[in-house]
Amino acid sequence: MFDSLRKKISNAISSIVKSENEEEANNLGNEKANSDIENNIQPISEETGTDKPTEDESPPDYSIAQKSNESENRQSVKGNPEKQVQNNEKGKDIKLSLSTRLKSAFSKEIKLNDNDIERFSSELMMTMLQSDVSYATTEKFIESLKTQMSNTRFESSNLQSGISNCVSLELEKVLEAGKPKEQLLEIVRHKLDSGMRPVSIMFLGPNGTGKTTTMSKIAYMLKNNGISSVFSASDTFRAAAIEQTAYHASKLGMPIIKGAYGADPASIAFDAIEYTKAHGLDVVLIDTAGRQETNKNLLNEIKKMERVAKPDITIYVGESTSGNRIAEQIAEFVKFIKIDGIILTKLDCDSKGGNAISISDVTGIPIFFFGTGESYDSLMEFDPSFIIKSIVQN
Numbered sequence: 015m016f017d018s019l020r021k022k023i024s025n026a027i028s029s030i031v032k033s034e035n036e037e038e039a040n041n042l043g044n045e046k047a048n049s050d051i052e053n054n055i056q057p058i059s060e061e062t063g064t065d066k067p068t069e070d071e072s073p074p075d076y077s078i079a080q081k082s083n084e085s086e087n088r089q090s091v092k093g094n095p096e097k098q099v100q101n102n103e104k105g106k107d108i109k110l111s112l113s114t115r116l117k118s119a120f121s122k123e124i125k126l127n128d129n130d131i132e133r134f135s136s137e138l139m140m141t142m143l144q145s146d147v148s149y150a151t152t153e154k155f156i157e158s159l160k161t162q163m164s165n166t167r168f169e170s171s172n173l174q175s176g177i178s179n180c181v182s183l184e185l186e187k188v189l190e191a192g193k194p195k196e197q198l199l200e201i202v203r204h205k206l207d208s209g210m211r212p213v214s215i216m217f218l219g220p221n222g223t224g225k226t227t228t229m230s231k232i233a234y235m236l237k238n239n240g241i242s243s244v245f246s247a248s249d250t251f252r253a254a255a256i257e258q259t260a261y262h263a264s265k266l267g268m269p270i271i272k273g274a275y276g277a278d279p280a281s282i283a284f285d286a287i288e289y290t291k292a293h294g295l296d297v298v299l300i301d302t303a304g305r306q307e308t309n310k311n312l313l314n315e316i317k318k319m320e321r322v323a324k325p326d327i328t329i330y331v332g333e334s335t336s337g338n339r340i341a342e343q344i345a346e347f348v349k350f351i352k353i354d355g356i357i358l359t360k361l362d363c364d365s366k367g368g369n370a371i372s373i374s375d376v377t378g379i380p381i382f383f384f385g386t387g388e389s390y391d392s393l394m395e396f397d398p399s400f401i402i403k404s405i406v407q408n
Contacts, residue, residue, distance in 0.1 A: 019405050024406075026138050027174060123170065145368035146338055146372075148369075188375055189398035192370075199235065202296075215298070216283075217329050218330060218347065225304065228331050228357050229262075231390050233268060233299055234391065244299070245299055246283045252303065255303070271285050280321075287323060306343075320351050327355070328353050329382065333358070334361045334363075340358075341376040345377065353379055357381070358381060359385035362385075362392075371401070382395070383395060
């Protein structure tokens with residue numbers, strides 16, 4: 015999961031690091047060349063313009079002048095000790111300056127210039143859009159990232175890690191919008207502790223997203239935590255759906271309330287709730303028929319089910335592989351019924367995974383779980399840190 019996005023972000027970060035390293039190497043070469051020039055300046059003859067005397071000309075004797083200057087300097091220094099310190103310090107400063115400038119190319123902090131940040135941001139924006147992150151989320155993420163990178167000084171010896179950290183921090187800000195204030199299990203427990211029994215949970219979403227399998231995973235999770243539940247086979251539009259629900263009920267050892275093919279789904283849900291009350295059980299899990307957001311008749315029917323069953327929690331089940339379209343689907347569903355949380359299925363089949371980043375930012379609805387396989391325990395709580403570690407290689 016997230017393979018494509020991880021690879022593309024890693025390539026983008028590596029690209030800017032390589033560019034910066036090449037620039038530093040060039041700066042180092044220029045710095046060294048300048049120091050070599052400074053350390054190899056030769057005296058030039060005023061008359062010939064060369065650094066050597068001509069064959070017909072004897073080299074001038076500077077010994078008398080040198081001795082005279084040395085004598086004057088000694089007298090001056092002898093009478094003025096402070097001048098001796100200044101001369102010594104001056105020589106020391108020059109030596110340290112050359113050494114420091116050469117060493118700084120390796121140890122100094124780097125502040126990325128605007129062109130580098132803009133180039134990196136453009137590449138990263140295209141990467142995220144191609145990986146099914148929504149345009150609105152991507153744009154907000156990129157603008158915030160550019161500001162952070164502009165205000166950050168990176169260690170030149172650890173530039174890749176520094177840039178990766180910036181990307182991780184900005185992803186965390188986006189993903190926090192998808193983190194539920196309470197996980198589903200905690201919500202159910204709090205309702206039961208408050209005396210609410212049964213707690214009804216209704217599952218809805220488009221065709222083929224894995225609602226029945228996901229409902230069975232939730233039943234398995236509840237059972238492992240000492241919470242009993244009942245299935246309401248309210249997807250009466252497909253005979254196979256009723257059989258599938260019955261199969262899972264048998265495997266999990268739990269009751270199921272079902273009707274004939276084509277029966278009123280709302281009445282099945284009502285009967286399941288009454289059965290749960292009568293038998294002192296904790297939770298009723300209500301399956302529904304898959305319906306597209308464009309089918310207004312089926313969406314109106316879900317409103318009827320809401321009136322009759324009065325679900326305490328409504329969960330939208332959608333495919334992670336559906337790309338940006340899932341946000342549009344949810345937007346249409348919420349026009350007809352309140353949605354409390356989202357479960358994204360088939361994350362193990364999605365190499366992009368971008369909608370897991372943007373869906374909560376776009377819809378304002380938290381993500382409860384990711385479906386990561388067919389087994390009952392293939393259900394993973396939404397965790398921003400897991401997504402960040404899966405996407406950003408440090």
